[in-house]
Amino acid sequence: MAGPPLIDIRKLCIGFRGRAGTMLPVLHEIDLTVCRGQSLGLVGESGSGKSTLALAAMGYLKHGLQKLSGEVIHDGADIFARSASELEKIRGGRLGLIPQNSGQALTPTLRIGQQIHEALHLHCALPEGEHEARAIDLLAQVRLPDPQAILRRYPHELSGGQQQRVAIAMALAGEPDALLLDEPTTGLDVTTQAHILELLRDLAAARNMATVYVSHDLGVIARVCDRVQVLYGGETMLTGPTAEVLRDPAHPYARGLLASIPRLSDRTLPRALEGRPPPPGQRRRGCAFAARCGLATETCHAERPPMIAGAGAQNTRCFYPDRVAGMDAGGGGAVPGHGASDGPAALRLADVAVRYDRPGLLARLRRVPRNPATVEGISLHLRRGETLGMVGESGSGKSTILKTIAGLMSPAEGRIALGDGSLLNATVEQRRPDQLRRIQMVFQNPDDSLNPRQTVAEILSQPLRLYFGLRGKALQGRSVELLETVRLGAHYLDRRPGQLSGGEKQRVAVARAFAAGPEIVLCDEITSALDVSVQAAVLELLNDLKGLHGTAFIFVSHDLTIVRALSDRVAVLYQGRLCEIGPTAAVYGAPSHPYTEVLLNAVLEPDPEHTPRLLTEDAADLSPPARGCPFQRRCPVKCGRICEVDAPPWQETGDGHAIRCHIPLADLPRRIAG
Structure with missing residues (x-):
């Protein structure tokens, strides 16, 4: 170990008070150690406690959570024993955080320059006069083009990937000793992701900085982390050197996660882990993973396994680490069904162009040349039952094209027609109900499209009433069918989005899209925020729905391995x-x-x-x-x-x-x- 630990978490238990008044654990006796210059990766499915653990390392707990026992030692002192003023100096300074959702780190009403200047003012010793140059340097480090122009923009004027890079630049402004990264590259395209990870590796080495990565992307973990800690159900299941864990994991759960990853060299769909992880706070006996494990015995269901030495330098919470290497991890999924290459067209785009700039009256009178169109000359077709993948970096126009097809934006030029030749009116407001029904869209973040005040039943009932006039028992019956199609079930009808996991929310969004009986479904980065197992389940779901209903998909993603696994054809875009x-x-x-x-x-x-x-x-x-x-x-x-x-x-x-x-x-x- 390189010197004393910078972050040393000892037997940490975090929980919340249940309805009966008892404390229910979310994290159970977690140990974590990271020294200066070291990089640790935290992996596991949604709800495993990764983000809770990372935030606890900063002395922060979400509303309703309490520290039940244990210590979080930062630089020799328990961070939970520090005063509020001490924590203000540490957070954003010596401890930096890069959140998954850049919207949580950026203020929509302030320009980017103002926000970076605020971070420099609070956590950097540079004179005020040098803040501008430092801000430009930070934006250049994270590969943002024309940093001076970026400083003058508001967050909504940047793409999702650009917003995330700004959030990374702000976290680096305080020159932290330790950097906690919660899914830091989720919204980034493959080239930007690779460059950002190289930058973070170089910065960590140059500053002897400790880094803790929370990520469901094991490719990211492989690239930047020295060690891996696998969490499941709020417990540590496996720890060890990254190379050993990813090559030959000594725990069945880690082996199942690896089998859930699509590969660039393989077009088969990855196979999701069977079953579901336990809900946070569930009291249980035995091994947390026993219900989903192919090696489980009566002992596993009755007794909690201790952490013991596994293969190589790994420590594993398993009674049978010697049997893990020979088990079937459930990989090798089915090859996706191919869409008809010569079947009838479902959609046609002819020379479509989209513009964001709107020149003022003075510019028009002076005939000032306009900037090139954001999207230009897009001509393509989509056949029934086909999945067309769209790939390209942030700003390449993928989402813009989807929004234009959906009627959320108006094309400046060109035509969009359905397979029967009928032209689509430019905007949602101008389209007829039958046109609206035939094209549905699933967004990257289901929270942006699901009303948090409505139950799942209310969410699904809207398209069923609008397009099919269903009421009463017929409405409820069809809603249950839709939920079963996306593998949820009738007991979800009374739940609200806040009571669902990220993967469950996305499945409800898919169910709502299919409630309209669409011919075309537009998918905009719908798996980017999902863990690998849920992602595999969603990909399998989309492939099954395509085969069942003959639905055509346009699938936008930064992840080229997913596009290869799911798509029949691929369109590559650059600068629109x-x-x-x-x-x-x-x-x-x-x-x-x-x-x-x-x-x-x-x-x-x-x-x-x-x-x-x-x-x-x-x-x-x-x-x-x-x-x-x-x-x-x-x-x-x-x-x-x-x-x-x-x-x-x-x-x-x-x-x-x-x-x-x-x-x-x-x-x-x-x-x-x-």
């Missing part, structure tokens, strides 16, 4: 322009567009020996160039002036695969090295 489109196997094979290669090279694998290949000092631009190839400023194989002047042509490779590039197909590289 199509770069490549075709069958999944062709796009992930060879040849590929140089930008597609950059994305594929940046994908993280749950293997510490895997190193992503990145573009050096790479940062996306805020807007596309006025002419030429949109990727010209970053392309590692740029041809020359032709890329700056002429729009690249489409080149067909066959089987519906097309690449938009000046480089001849025969000369396109297999993979771009950084």
Whole structure:
């Protein structure tokens, strides 16, 4: 161990008071140690206690929680014994936090510059006159283009990935001794994620900073963490060096998590763990994982296993660590059903363009040239029963295209038509009820689309009443059918969103979308906030619904492994322009567009020996160039002036695969090295 621990958590128990007045544990006798320069990863499904543990390391407990016993020692003193004024100096300063939801860290009514200046004023010893330069340097470190322009913007003027990078910059402003990261790269695209993780690794090494990562992405854990601690049901199940845990975990639960991860080299759907984790606060005997474990015996159900030595340097809470290596982890899911490649069209987009800028009267009178359109020249089709994946970095226009199809934004140019040829009116307000019914959307954050005051029954009843006129028993019966379709059940009807886990909320959102009987479902990053097991279950659910109803999906995701597992075809976007489109196997094979290669090279694998290949000092631009190839400023194989002047042509490779590039197909590289 490198010196004394900076954070030392000893036998920590945290709980809440139940209806009967008894204290129910959320965290049970947790030990955690991290020294300066070390990096620890906390993994586990939603509800396992990861975020609660990370926040407790800062001396913070969510409303209703209490510390029942144990200690949280920071730099030699119990943080829960410190005064409020001492904690104010520590939090944001010596202890930095990067939350999962950047909206929790950014004030919507303040410009980015004001918020970073506030962090510098509170936690940085720099003179006031140097704050501007420091703020620009922080934004540049997290790969934000044109930092001076970003400082003048409000949070809503940035993409989700850009907001998260601002939150990271704010956490680094206080030059912390320890950095706690709660799903820090959830909202980031693959290239930005890889660069941010490299930055955080370098900063931690340069400052001898301790880091604790909470993440459901085992690729992230593999890239940045020295050690891993696996939590389940508020207990530590496994600890050990990252390489050992990810290569040959000594606990059945960790083995099941690894089997739930989609792989870039494999198109099969990952298989979710059977069953569900115990609810927080549940009193139980025996092993917390016994109900879902393939090795469980009567002893496992009756007695709580101690932490013992497992394989290598791992410590495991299991009676039978010697049997874990030979167990079936449940991997190797089914290959997703293919959509009809030549079936009837469900949707057509022709030369669609979308603009965010609205020039004022003076600019129009002076005929000031407008900036290039945010999205331009999008022409594609979607067939019935097909899943079209859309990939690209933040700001590539994926969500903008979905919102335009859904009628939440108006196209500046082009046409959007249903498969029968009927044109879709531009906005939701202008569309007929039958048009609204046929296209439904599931958003990234279900909290943004589920009314917290309504029960699940009320949420599902709205589309059933509006489109089908259902009432009474027919309404209730159909609601139950929808819940069973998404594997929930009738007992969820009386619950409200606040009583559901993240995965359960997302399933309710999917059920509501299917309540309208849609032909097309638009999915915008719907698995990004889910743990790997719930994510696997949602992917399997979407694939089953496609086969059952013949529904067509447009699936937007930053995760290229998920897109490969689920999609029949893939469209690659950069700066609101199509770069490549075709069958999944062709796009992930060879040849590929140089930008597609950059994305594929940046994908993280749950293997510490895997190193992503990145573009050096790479940062996306805020807007596309006025002419030429949109990727010209970053392309590692740029041809020359032709890329700056002429729009690249489409080149067909066959089987519906097309690449938009000046480089001849025969000369396109297999993979771009950084």
